[in-house]
Amino acid sequence: MSNRIRVGILISGRGSNLQALIDACSVAEYPAEIAVVVSNVADVAGLERAERAGIPAHAVAHGTYASRESFEEAVDALLGAAEVRLVCLAGFMRVLSDAFVEKWRGRLVNIHPSLLPAFKGLNVHRRVLQSGARISGCSVHFVVPELDSGPIIAQAAVPVLPGDTEDALAARTLASEHKLYPLALRLLAEGRVVLDGERAVYRQVQNAAGELFSPGL
Numbered sequence: 001m002s003n004r005i006r007v008g009i010l011i012s013g014r015g016s017n018l019q020a021l022i023d024a025c026s027v028a029e030y031p032a033e034i035a036v037v038v039s040n041v042a043d044v045a046g047l048e049r050a051e052r053a054g055i056p057a058h059a060v061a062h063g064t065y066a067s068r069e070s071f072e073e074a075v076d077a078l079l080g081a082a083e084v085r086l087v088c089l090a091g092f093m094r095v096l097s098d099a100f101v102e103k104w105r106g107r108l109v110n111i112h113p114s115l116l117p118a119f120k121g122l123n124v125h126r127r128v129l130q131s132g133a134r135i136s137g138c139s140v141h142f143v144v145p146e147l148d149s150g151p152i153i154a155q156a157a158v159p160v161l162p163g164d165t166e167d168a169l170a171a172r173t174l175a176s177e178h179k180l181y182p183l184a185l186r187l188l189a190e191g192r193v194v195l196d197g198e199r200a201v202y203r204q205v206q207n208a209a210g211e212l213f214s215p216g217l
């Protein structure tokens, strides 16, 4: 039986980060596999990407549920049935309840298109351009109840170039996200980074020569 970590991915749309994770997981030595993809919006491109890759894909349309709790129960049931151990939010546009976040504490991560803690929330690239910042980027972080505020696992910097438009900066950042998320998921799946209280902590690991070191990015 495979000892790869079983991962569930929650999406709401296009799914380009999902695709980056699908591609990473298609390499035999990658330590994670995608067991299920769930979208809170039906008929999105991300679900098609999952189906094309032969991954079980489900739409759980939040609008058809009476409450946030019943919607999340349906999502959680799919994750449980797929024996998922780690959940990645990849463009998932619903705020999750404290109860769901607590249940998955330390096993629930998100990608955000800024260098957190700067520029939390929506319309990131517009606000980056308005701010005059010369460097932007993306972050993968553990999810906590407060939006875009959990301990940071990994980040990549992206330059803001003269004459940038929102779309140009978004595209440059997205290309960076597609490298960062597979890297962060690898670290998580290998147990090289864990949530310890309020911090993401890198564990020392042994290299082939038996030496202890802390893996960097």
Ligand code: GRF
Pocket (backbone or CB within 6 Å): 013, 014, 015, 016, 017, 018, 090, 091, 092, 111, 112, 113, 174, 177
């Ligand atoms: C990405 O920019 C991600 O950082 C943000 O939402 C966007 C999702 O894009 N959370 P995609 O669906 O992965 O293409």
